[in-house]
Amino acid sequence: MSTPTSDVHATSPAAEYLAFTLGQEEYGIDIQKVSEIRSYETPTRIANAPEFVKGVVNLRGIIVPIVDMRIKFKLGTPSYDQFTVVIILNIGHRVVGMVVDRVSDVTTLLPEQIKPAPEIGSAMNTDHIVGLGTLDERMLILVDIDKLMSSAEMGLIDAVAA
Template sequence: MTDTATATNPAEYLAFTLGREEYGIDIQKVSEIRNYENPTRLASAPDFVKGVINLRGTIVPIVDMRIRFALGTPEYGPFTVVIILNIGNRTVGMVVDAVSDVTTLAPEQIKPAPDLGSTLNTEHIVGLGTVDERMLILVDIDRMMSSEEMGLVERMAA
């Protein structure tokens, strides 16, 4: 069973923005939200890995989601935050432009991601959540962070 909304149970998603788009991740994966601070850069790390921070004695890799999703050059402002995630047995931080709220979505509010062929990689997208006129791109953060190209979290057993 997944952590997203099941056939009868609603699920809560933390909504955040990257550019003009709004995304959502399962709130159960979120440990905390912190102000952005410059991480310590690691040599030969991929561009989207900004570096690491020391979080109460734990070294946490920081992923910039704008770079990861190829959404242009990131700008770090007063609303830029790091969402600290617990994925598998690892702690990972992701930089986003802003966090807006926690949204509850019932299963009928989540539509499958459209198949856009090779135009867009939808492998890490759970679906599209709709609330009134608002649309959230729901990201399977477990699958994304444990993907081979990210290499941050060991793949979890199915």
């Protein structure tokens, strides 16, 4: 007799993730949330914006807040080079850009390649981590970009973009 969990894995299709790096870590987000990938250009700074909001850019008439993920995840001082890109995301009714060190590829993961996120404790908020994707020797930290970009912080981002 099979358990409901094994039935889910048997019928769940593979999912595609856009892999990107921040520092030494490789992350993945659902490719369906990605609108486009652009080279980094310095955004227009907005007074009183949270530190992780670098500013805004005008993308074909839409004012898009730009979030620096290295600052958001507290991964040291960001540096911007020829590999730095902005991933433009469609999240609900919002368009948001996130700055990452580099984008590597689109990776297809089967459900059995995704392990649950480890319990780290209260020292770090891991609500936005879906799990860990394993592919040969690679490990992707899979991020629920909807959860990450929602919450009270998004109210601040909305205020910046307004």
